[in-house]
Structures are given as structure tokens and as C-alpha cells.
Amino acid sequence: MNWDDTSDATASERLVGASADREDQAVEAALRPKDLDEFIGQEKVREQLDLVLRAARARGATADHVLLSGAPGLGKTTLSMIIAAEMNAPIRITSGPAIQHAGDLAAILSSLQEGEVLFLDEIHRMSRPAEEMLYMAMEDFRVDVIVGKGPGATAIPLELPPFTLVGATTRAGLLPPPLRDRFGFTAHMEFYEPAELERVIHRSANLLDVEIGSDGATEIAGRSRGTPRIANRLLRRVRDYAQVRADGVITRDIAAAALKVYEVDARGLDRLDRGVLEALLKLFGGGPVGLSTLAVAVGEERETVEEVAEPFLVREGLLARTPRGRVATPAAWAHLGLTPPRSASTGNGQQDLFGT
Ligand SMILES: Nc1ncnc2c1ncn2[C@@H]1O[C@H](COP(=O)(O)OP(=O)(O)OP(=O)(O)O)[C@@H](O)[C@H]1O
Numbered sequence: 051m052n053w054d055d056t057s058d059a060t061a062s063e064r065l066v067g068a069s070a071d072r073e074d075q076a077v078e079a080a081l082r083p084k085d086l087d088e089f090i091g092q093e094k095v096r097e098q099l100d101l102v103l104r105a106a107r108a109r110g111a112t113a114d115h116v117l118l119s120g121a122p123g124l125g126k127t128t129l130s131m132i133i134a135a136e137m138n139a140p141i142r143i144t145s146g147p148a149i150q151h152a153g154d155l156a157a158i159l160s161s162l163q164e165g166e167v168l169f170l171d172e173i174h175r176m177s178r179p180a181e182e183m184l185y186m187a188m189e190d191f192r193v194d195v196i197v198g199k200g201p202g203a204t205a206i207p208l209e210l211p212p213f214t215l216v217g218a219t220t221r222a223g224l225l226p227p228p229l230r231d232r233f234g235f236t237a238h239m240e241f242y243e244p245a246e247l248e249r250v251i252h253r254s255a256n257l258l259d260v261e262i263g264s265d266g267a268t269e270i271a272g273r274s275r276g277t278p279r280i281a282n283r284l285l286r287r288v289r290d291y292a293q294v295r296a297d298g299v300i301t302r303d304i305a306a307a308a309l310k311v312y313e314v315d316a317r318g319l320d321r322l323d324r325g326v327l328e329a330l331l332k333l334f335g336g337g338p339v340g341l342s343t344l345a346v347a348v349g350e351e352r353e354t355v356e357e358v359a360e361p362f363l364v365r366e367g368l369l370a371r372t373p374r375g376r377v378a379t380p381a382a383w384a385h386l387g388l389t390p391p392r393s394a395s396t397g398n399g400q401q402d403l404f405g406t
């Protein structure tokens with residue numbers, strides 16, 4: 051199992067995990083914006099993509115291949131469907147892990163209709179031979195199908211209709227340059243601003259027929275870790291609470307009380323995140339402390355701390371990874387309402403006890 055899978059599995063059990071869980075998968079289709087106008091935020095990506103698609107439409111051509119890169123839950127799958135809708139084209143959906151043999155890819159490519167959008171999710175997890183077949187397909191709209199085995203094997207060239215490949219990846223850095231270079235347009239999706247998440251929440255509340263005040267949406271947005279998927283998930287949990295414990299209307303107080311039950315704090319940290327921070331502050335004086343030691347202290351796997359908790363803590367400026375170990379920032383002390391020891395600001399903390 052690679053660590054990619056580990057973090058997905060752990061993350062999907064968390065209310066603030068960015069990967070889609072079962073419930074997300076069931077409800078997300080209903081919440082997906084259907085066209086570029088409905089798609090909230092990502093102004094740069096929207097403007098650029100709008101130009102690419104408009105120009106292709108005006109030429110009566112198939113749109114250039116598009117690569118969507120960004121963290122889980124930011125809208126890559128949503129955008130791929132929007133691209134197909136804007137081009138008035140059918141869409142075929144598959145993913146890197148589903149294509150293990152070049153033959154799997156050849157079968158998909160050869161059955162595409164002219165102008166069809168092929169959405170290849172997790173494109174960085176495709177097998178090598180399939181990847182190489184894809185190079186030729188993207189550039190020349192042609193594949194070589196190998197027939198037979200051994201010395202008698204022959205390559206039969208097969209013409210493909212023009213199509214638009216939309217690749218999605220959470221890790222653009224893992225894509226081999228030849229693959230990256232074959233995309234005509236790359237969209238880097240950023241985390242969303244709180245105001246944008248508020249719009250996502252209002253839109254979803256509307257679709258789910260939930261009444262929500264603007265302060266309620268603000269409260270949920272602030273805890274959504276810059277991610278629309280998390281915003282939608284927190285909204286559903288807060289809705290449950292509002293229905294059972296109140297009159298169904300989501301106010302600021304209701305949202306805060308509901309998310310307290312689920313242990314998602316004002317900044318979107320959950321129990322795991324806070325456990326890591328608390329250990330770092332209370333047991334190690336703010337660090338520096340090694341990852342393994344920190345993991346033992348919170349009773350989690352090293353990988354869980356490093357891949358599940360830390361990325362968000364680092365992004366939030368609460369924790370820093372330094373060559374000497376993990377260090378809490380002043381913001382971390384403030385967030386947990388603790389006072390840093392005088393030496394914490396110099397980054398020495400506990401280490402001083404041993405004169406190091
Ligand atoms: N810009 C947006 N406006 C409104 N809703 C959005 C936006 N982006 C994403 N969403 C919502 O967030 C949810 C997750 O989006 P999506 O499935 O497209 O993410 P993703 O980037 O494909 O994630 P993953 O990497 O896990 O595949 C969807 O239900 C969608 O409704």
C-alpha cells in the first residue's frame with residue numbers, strides 16, 4: 051500500500067477529511083455546479099478556461115487537452131463535467147488506477163466519439179505503458195495496437211477521432227514532464243477564500259432546502275479548511291443538528307454548537323489536529339521535536355501525523371517543519387489559549403533542559 055492510500059483511508063473517516071466519503075459520493079452529484087457561471091471562486095482558472103472553451107467553440111473545434119491540478123475536494127471532477135457541458139460534448143470518466151494495461155486504455159480511446167471529453171482522474175497513478183500510449187494519443191490522435199506476442203507481434207496503427215483529455219491530479223509534481231507538456235492548458239486550483247466558501251454554502255443550502263443565515267454560513271465557512279467538499283459536509287452535519295435540536299434554521303450559534311459536538315473547532319481543526327498541537331505544546335514546550343516522538347506522544351502512526359494532520363497545520367501557520375524537528379508557531383500557542391514559555395520564541399523550548 052503506498053502512503054497515498056493510507057492518507058486517503060484515514061482522511062475519509064474524518065469530518066474534515068478532504069477526500070470523498072460514501073455520503074459525499076452519494077450527494078455530491080446534486081450539489082455540483084453545472085456550468086462555469088455557477089462555479090464559485092477560482093477566478094483565474096475560470097477566466098482562462100472560459101477563453102479556451104469559447105475559442106474552441108468558435109472554431110468549431112475540439113478543445114485542447116486540460117490538466118486540472120489541486121488538492122482533494124477543490125472541484126476538479128466538477129470542472130471536468132463543466133468542460134464537457136460547455137462544449138456540449140459527452141464525457142467518459144475513468145481513472146489512472148483503473149487503467150493497468152495499455153490495452154485497457156486502447157479500448158477506451160478507440161471507442162471515443164468525435165469531440166468527446168475523456169476524464170482521467172488521478173492521472174499520476176496510471177501505469178507506464180498506458181502513459182506512453184497516451185502521449186501518442188494526445189498528440190497525434192493515434193494509437194498503436196499490438197497484436198500477437200513475441201517476434202510475431204505487430205503494431206497496428208489506429209486512428210482516433212479528435213477528443214479532449216481532461217486529466218486530474220492532486221500531485222502535478224509527480225507527472226512526467228512529457229505528459230505535462232502535452233496539455234494545452236493547466237489549471238492550478240487554489241484553496242478557497244472564506245467568502246467564496248460562504249457562497250458555496252448558501253448555494254448548497256438552497257439546493258438542500260435548508261434555511262441558513264449569513265452568520266451561520268460564515269461560521270461554517272471558517273471551519274471548512276478552504277475546501278468546498280468539507281463546507282458541504284459540515285453543512286449537512288449542522289443541518290442535522292438544527293433539525294433535531296432546534297427549529298431547522300442554521301444560525302451562527304447553531305452552527306457553532308453543532309460543530310462543537312463534532313469536535314471541529316473555530317479554525318477547522320479536529321481532534322487529531324488539536325491532539326498533535328497539544329502534544330507539541332504541552333509535552334515538548336513547542337518543539338523542536340522529531341516526528342516519531344511526536345507520533346508516539348499522540349498515539350498515532352508516523353504517517354498519520356505527517357500526511358493527515360500536518361499539511362493543514364503547516365498551511366495554517368500553526369506548525370513548522372524544520373531540520374531539527376517540528377516546531378509550534380506563536381499562532382499555535384494563541385489558538386490553544388496557552389502561553390508560550392519564554393524560550394519558545396527562540397525555538398529551543400524543552401531542549402534547554404538538556405543544555406542542547
Ligand atoms: N467552485 C465550486 N463551486 C461550488 N461547489 C463546488 C466548487 N468546487 C467544488 N464544489 C463542490 O465540492 C464537491 C467536491 O468537488 P469535486 O468532486 O469536483 O472535487 P475534486 O477536486 O474532484 O476532489 P478529488 O480530488 O477528491 O477527486 C462537489 O460536490 C462540488 O459540488
Ligand SMILES: [Mg+2]
Pocket residue numbers: 126127128171218
Ligand atoms: Mg474528483
